[in-house]
Amino acid sequence: MIVDRKWLWPLLGGVALLQSAALFDMIYERHRLLKTGREITLAVRPLDPRDIFRGDYVTLGYDVSTITKPDAEMDQEYKDVAVDGNVYVTLSPKPEGGWTASHVGRVYPAHIDPGEIVLKGRVLTSWKSENPASTTLSVRYGIEQYFVPEGTGRALEAKVRDHKIEAIVAVSSDGTSALKGLVVDGERHEDPPLL
């Protein structure tokens, strides 16, 4: 370290403050999102029942994680979606419960119905299939990992395999989503707020 004596403590304090502020900003953003975001529940689809737990988190898949559209129904906005780019997926409630992706585009949609909600995600892959001709997008929303205490994964894994599991997700007005907790077998599992 080569620091002028006069500036040593102010600089050290400044750096410590800045790093702390970055952390508090991260916490504040998440806290606000969880508090104020609109709450929805999404049915969880285990990606692979035997390999859901990698280390200390559960990997969750959703019905809207893969979106398939026949080429006949594809609009220009769907075609414009690029791999590795942002994507805004509009979810409409299904009459029998759950959600379906009713619109997909690169920008936040101009009009959404009161019951609908928009999720912001990133396109991982896009592939075309023939017969019937369709394009499938694989989308990540940032709500695919649920961290669990070391050693408690196995018990939850058994529950996931045998029972219906749902994710509680908070969605902000710009489409950012955060995982609040899980509903396992009708029982709500949620981390208590930090403060």
Next chain:
Amino acid sequence: MWSLYKKRLLRDLDRWQSNGWVSEQGRVAIADEILSSGRSLNLASALGILASVLFGFAAISFVAAHWDDMPRLARLLLLLTCVWAGYGAAGWLERRGHSMLADAAVLFSSGMFGASIMLVSQMYHIAGDPADGVLLWWIGTFVAGATLRSNPTLALTLILVCTWSFLKTSTSSYVHWPFLIGWGLVTVAFAWQRWWPGLHLSALALSLFIISLGYQLGSGHSHDLVAVIGVLAAVGAVAVEKFRPDLDHVAAPLFAYAVAVAFEGLFVLQFFENPVSGRLIILAVVTLVLLVAVIAYAMSAGNRGALWIAYIAFSIEVLALYGVTVGSILGTSVFFLIAALIVAALSYAALQLARRSSNGGLPA
């Protein structure tokens, strides 16, 4: 490193004094100068840096364990206290003249900052991109390293920038150009600090980035681009050495890295891309001629690093050529023909060297 140089210089001074080339006062003055100059790398500081690295890993594992007996808030406060305690210790140590130990303390705090980011990501189930967390980490570490002028922390920043890019490229098929921003910032800081090991680290990171371009651009077959960049950079370094001899200390290592990059590109073109035999022969001859030219130039310029890289590259090239040609259509005779041509060229280079070394070149 420095103590090795000092030891050797002191030994030489004794010899020079006994030969009568250096006076008694001169010897004492020179010895005083070298013993007081520079920051010596002592065992305590080296162990301090190592301890900081271990503390960092301990904290990251602590976060990963997701230990439930301790409330989340307490875990966060513990890590934050560590961040502040590290900076406090750095100030205390710096005041007492233990500058290298102060560096270790700053490094410790930067590690704790990273562990805190991981903890917050875990607390709020932020799956997103692990790369986003590393981005925040390297920015925070860079600010600490540049503001407090701490070399080990800047080195950590460069490692984090590389990790960030690696995570980004592993989830997408595109070249991660923002790497160059992070790399540029850290390299400027290294240059400002005049820290040579750091600049070597920068050159190594950039070389790896250029090499990675060959595997990413043009659906993974742009190794010719890598070879061209390497050759152009080498020519550039030679030009700098010629026209700005005062920048020799920068140009010489650059030349060595450029040779390594060019060779990697040429090697992949020859042995991983399955060229037709005509193309392989042309590429092999080009590679061998370039390597002989590098050896000749490195000897005349006294560039030990480039010389070693060229020797190693030459050996690998000949072995790989032997491997593909023997038993294939080309047959062993072509291999021996090429080898003979190279050795003939080498003997010419050696002749040149013998002439140069009598004029004060580098002994082989």
